[in-house]
Every structure is written in structure tokens, then in C-alpha cells.
Amino acid sequence: MKLSQSLLTLILLVALTGYATSSSMAAPPVASSGLSCAEAGSIDAQVTAEAEVVSIDCSFKDYKGVKSLHFDVKIKNVSSADQRYRVNLFLDNDKAVGGLLPRKGKPPVVKPGEEASFSYPIQGMAEKAGKVTLLVKTVSQ
Numbered sequence: 615m616k617l618s619q620s621l622l623t624l625i626l627l628v629a630l631t632g633y634a635t636s637s638s639m640a641a642p643p644v645a646s647s648g649l650s651c652a653e654a655g656s657i658d659a660q661v662t663a664e665a666e667v668v669s670i671d672c673s674f675k676d677y678k679g680v681k682s683l684h685f686d687v688k689i690k691n692v693s694s695a696d697q698r699y700r701v702n703l704f705l706d707n708d709k710a711v712g713g714l715l716p717r718k719g720k721p722p723v724v725k726p727g728e729e730a731s732f733s734y735p736i737q738g739m740a741e742k743a744g745k746v747t748l749l750v751k752t753v754s755q
Contacts, residue, residue: 659748664693668729670748677735683743688731689715689724689750696723698753703734706744711736714753 661667668688675684691697702712711734716722724730736743 657746657748659750661748661750662699662752664691664695664697664752665699665750666690666692667748667750668731672743674740675735677737680738681740683736683739683741685711685734685736685746686731687715687734687748688729690729691724691726694726696721696725698723699730700749700751700753701732701734702747702749703736704747704749705736705739706746709736709739712749 657670659667659670666689668690669686670688671686673684673686674681676682677684685703687701687703689699689701699715700712701715702710704710713732713734714722715732716724716730717732
């Protein structure tokens with residue numbers, strides 16, 4: 615699957631911007647454009663230093679029989695230790711979705727250098743989102 619130029623710009627900005635330290639998420643958000651299902655086409659990403667956003671995409675699919683907005687997020691563990699991440703997506707219309715990544719496993723962790731992904735549905739939201747905020751933290755934070 616080819617990534618759009620603006621999505622690659624987002625990934626580059628997230629990778630090159632100083633992340634928050636592992637003990638806080640105080641870094642300023644990264645702004646980019648290019649999500650096809652976001653009206654403003656903008657996303658703010660606040661990502662812990664132990665993670666790298668490999669890709670974020672969105673689409674409209676059925677979820678429990680209702681057309682819903684889905685965000686597909688792929689995270690890479692760039693630290694030297696096993697990690698589990700808490701991923702949250704906040705929309706400007708007060709809707710939010712999130713969860714742990716990886717969801718399952720024994721133990722449920724992403725090994726150093728490996729990637730994990732998940733599709734987060736926002737049930738019943740059949741229209742474009744406005745501003746989107748992506749927050750990625752380690753479970754220990």
C-alpha cells in the first residue's frame with residue numbers, strides 16, 4: 615500500500631520532532647495534513663520517545679452494521695526494551711477512541727524494533743473528522 619506524500623510528511627515530522635521524554639508528554643504537538651477523512655486535514659501527534667508512528671490512516675467501513683470511521687495506527691518500538699503502548703485518538707467533536715497496543719499476547723508487548731498496529735473504529739461516525747489528536751504513551755507512564 616502506497617502512503618500519500620502528506621502522510622509521509624507526517625511520519626517524517628513525528629520522527630524528527632523532539633518527542634516528550636519517557637516521564638512526560640510535554641513536547642509540543644506535531645501538526646501535519648493529509649488524512650483523507652479529516653475535514654481540516656490536520657492531526658496533532660504527541661508521541662512518547664519509546665515509539666515511532668509508522669503510519670496512520672483512516673477509512674469508512676461498517677462496524678456492527680453501521681458505517682463508521684476507522685483509524686488504522688501502526689507503531690514501532692524504537693526503545694531497547696519491550697513496550698506496551700496506550701493509544702488515544704481525540705476528535706474535535708468530543709468523540710474519542712483508544713486502547714492498548716498490542717491488545718493481546720503472552721506477554722502483550724512490542725519487542726524492540728518491531729511494529730504493532732490496530733484499527734480503532736468510531737462507531738456511527740459517518741462523516742469526516744475535524745481536528746484529530748493522536749496520543750501515544752507507554753503503559754508505564
